[in-house]
Amino acid sequence: MTKKDNPLKQLERFGQSVWLDYIRRQLLSSAEFERMLSEDGLKGMTSNPTIFEKAIAGSNDYDEQIDELVRQRKEIDEIYEEISIADIRQAADALRPIYDRTGAIDGYVSYEVSPLLANDTEGTIAAARRYFKTIGRPNVMIKVPSTPAGIPAIEELISEGINVNVTLMFSMKHYEDVAEAYIRGIERRLTAGQPVDRIGSVASFFVSRVDTLADKRLEQKLEATRDEAVATLKGKPAVANTKLVYQRFKEIFYGKRFATAKAKGAHVQRPLWASTSTKNPAYSDIKYVEELIGPDTVNTIPPETMDAFRDHGNPRAAVEEGLDEARTVVERMAAIGINLLQLGEELQKQGVDAFAKSFEDLRAAIKRRRDAMLAGAKNR
Numbered sequence: 535m536t537k538k539d540n541p542l543k544q545l546e547r548f549g550q551s552v553w554l555d556y557i558r559r560q561l562l563s564s565a566e567f568e569r570m571l572s573e574d575g576l577k578g579m580t581s582n583p584t585i586f587e588k589a590i591a592g593s594n595d596y597d598e599q600i601d602e603l604v605r606q607r608k609e610i611d612e613i614y615e616e617i618s619i620a621d622i623r624q625a626a627d628a629l630r631p632i633y634d635r636t637g638a639i640d641g642y643v644s645y646e647v648s649p650l651l652a653n654d655t656e657g658t659i660a661a662a663r664r665y666f667k668t669i670g671r672p673n674v675m676i677k678v679p680s681t682p683a684g685i686p687a688i689e690e691l692i693s694e695g696i697n698v699n700v701t702l703m704f705s706m707k708h709y710e711d712v713a714e715a716y717i718r719g720i721e722r723r724l725t726a727g728q729p730v731d732r733i734g735s736v737a738s739f740f741v742s743r744v745d746t747l748a749d750k751r752l753e754q755k756l757e758a759t760r761d762e763a764v765a766t767l768k769g770k771p772a773v774a775n776t777k778l779v780y781q782r783f784k785e786i787f788y789g790k791r792f793a794t795a796k797a798k799g800a801h802v803q804r805p806l807w808a809s810t811s812t813k814n815p816a817y818s819d820i821k822y823v824e825e826l827i828g829p830d831t832v833n834t835i836p837p838e839t840m841d842a843f844r845d846h847g848n849p850r851a852a853v854e855e856g857l858d859e860a861r862t863v864v865e866r867m868a869a870i871g872i873n874l875l876q877l878g879e880e881l882q883k884q885g886v887d888a889f890a891k892s893f894e895d896l897r898a899a900i901k902r903r904r905d906a907m908l909a910g911a912k913n914r
């Protein structure tokens with residue numbers, strides 16, 4: 535396959551950027567990473583505690599640095615921050631040419647505020663400020679959840695010129711709250727006479743998890759009474775939900791209110807499709823990439839899904855297709871008692887809990903490595 539034929543690379547033609555939902559130290563210095571940048575058109579990376587837990591617990595990449603930090607008597611959280619920030623800086627440096635070439639549109643790597651702060655506005659703001667300053671790269675985005683406590687933090691951080699990747703969004707309400715917070719932050723900067731042309735932000739809207747929970751609710755309905763009309767809804771709410779969010783994005787960021795900020799150099803807050811690996815093997819393994827392609831979007835794709843789309847993806851401007859059907863799906867879901875706004879609240883709570891567990895698992899993995907190294911040193 536030539537670079538020209540590569541379906542991942544072709545997404546550029548439709549205005550979509552590919553970011554990698556994965557990070558690991560060995561990858562960052564590999565020929566594979568160079569190939570992804572040159573042949574796949576990779577334009578960014580995202581990380582989270584789950585990704586770092588797998589990288590640290592599942593490899594020996596970090597042993598040498600952990601050993602050194604243990605000798606320095608660093609605590610568990612200090613060890614995590616030092617090794618993860620080292621990876622983030624390396625990734626940011628590799629992506630910096632893209633950031634410069636695109637005028638601060640792409641070339642970002644994201645680093646997440648502790649999920650234990652998801653309900654703490656001031657704690658989130660303080661952590662984001664510290665990470666942004668410590669990492670010291672202009673092409674870093676700090677990940678902040680779209681929880682009720684996260685919304686005012688997003689506005690404040692944008693107003694301070696800190697790039698934000700808003701995460702854990704599942705519903706139209708989540709999306710509208712986040713877009714409003716971003717615009718308020720930009721407007722505050724403009725009122726204060728501060729520049730807005732180098733501020734980057736994406737709104738990470740989670741996709742496949744919506745189908746996972748919606749399908750579960752639909753199965754419960756079908757157990758009570760077999761209805762083929764209900765059965766045909768399986769596997770459809772997530773894409774329908776996301777397509778309607780994209781339409782709302784266009785209304786907000788190409789409407790009258792944002793026009794003034796845009797004229798002064800502000801970037802739109804692009805929707806980023808997250809959770810795009812297929813969870814149900816009955817569905818296409820590239821479903822949540824192929825059906826959501828369109829201008830001003832990002833898809834953050836895990837390695838296995840990238841491989842699949844590179845192999846058999848069929849790029850087209852799909853996010854604008856079937857909008858009437860998308861509205862009908864949402865209406866039919868509501869008619870049978872499944873409200874996607876309520877589903878989104880449940881998914882967000884689950885997401886916060888899952889990320890918090892991953893963070894604790896990450897701490898435990900580092901503690902095991904530290905304890906093993908201390909035991910080894912004692913026995914030498």
